[in-house]
Amino acid sequence: MIRKILTVLTILTLCFSLQAQNSQKAKALLDEVYTKVVSYDNIAIDFKYALENTDANTKSETRGSATLEGDKYLVELFGSTQLYDGKKVYTVVPDNEEVTIEDKSNDEQTITPSKMLTFYKEGHNYEWDILQNIQGRKIQFVKLTPIDSNSDIKSILLGIDAETKHIHKLIETGQNGTKTTITVNSFKTNQPLSKSLFTFDEAKYEDEGYYIIKN
Numbered sequence: 001m002i003r004k005i006l007t008v009l010t011i012l013t014l015c016f017s018l019q020a021q022n023s024q025k026a027k028a029l030l031d032e033v034y035t036k037v038v039s040y041d042n043i044a045i046d047f048k049y050a051l052e053n054t055d056a057n058t059k060s061e062t063r064g065s066a067t068l069e070g071d072k073y074l075v076e077l078f079g080s081t082q083l084y085d086g087k088k089v090y091t092v093v094p095d096n097e098e099v100t101i102e103d104k105s106n107d108e109q110t111i112t113p114s115k116m117l118t119f120y121k122e123g124h125n126y127e128w129d130i131l132q133n134i135q136g137r138k139i140q141f142v143k144l145t146p147i148d149s150n151s152d153i154k155s156i157l158l159g160i161d162a163e164t165k166h167i168h169k170l171i172e173t174g175q176n177g178t179k180t181t182i183t184v185n186s187f188k189t190n191q192p193l194s195k196s197l198f199t200f201d202e203a204k205y206e207d208e209g210y211y212i213i214k215n
Helices: 002-038 202-207
Strands: 041-053 060-070 072-077 080-084 089-091 100-105 125-132 137-147 153-161 167-174 179-189 211-214
Touching: 002 211, 060 167, 089 153, 100 179, 100 202, 125 153, 125 202
Parallel strands: 100 211
Antiparallel strands: 041 060, 041 179, 060 072, 072 080, 080 089, 089 100, 125 137, 137 153, 153 167, 167 179
């Protein structure tokens, strides 16, 4: 009986050891990604955005783009434009001829575009996942599970290009079964950007008859 108990304890110890090694391996890869990302002056990406909920039998896809420079960002998605100039968030909806101006969100759990490539640094447990060959590229997946048990997010899979250390895909699964997938089609860095790219011209939209909402 003692020998059996020792055998079980040995197996459990080995399992915990392997789990710890996998976690450390996953974190080390994410640290490489983070170091690479913050070294760039700016990042411009084009991506595919897909939302799916099997239970509700809903599925939609669209394309978008984002330009990031430090905390500032400009995002084009769903026919709308969102700009953050470092102080305020401006959301322009041409279909409604409407602009919403808000102070920066203080919700630390919100993954804003400025954090979309670095959010995984805190608040998650890491697990080494599968390696896939996608169109000739080796994509290593790392699974992130929120430490906060009350999180609306069940898990996140980050697919990382093993060669460039750039994020290729993000698959977020919610507690309600909704799956959001962002696939990066183009990842460019250190682009020549206009000095006014992250500047909002309120007078321009007023002249065009847009309704300005200030929260």
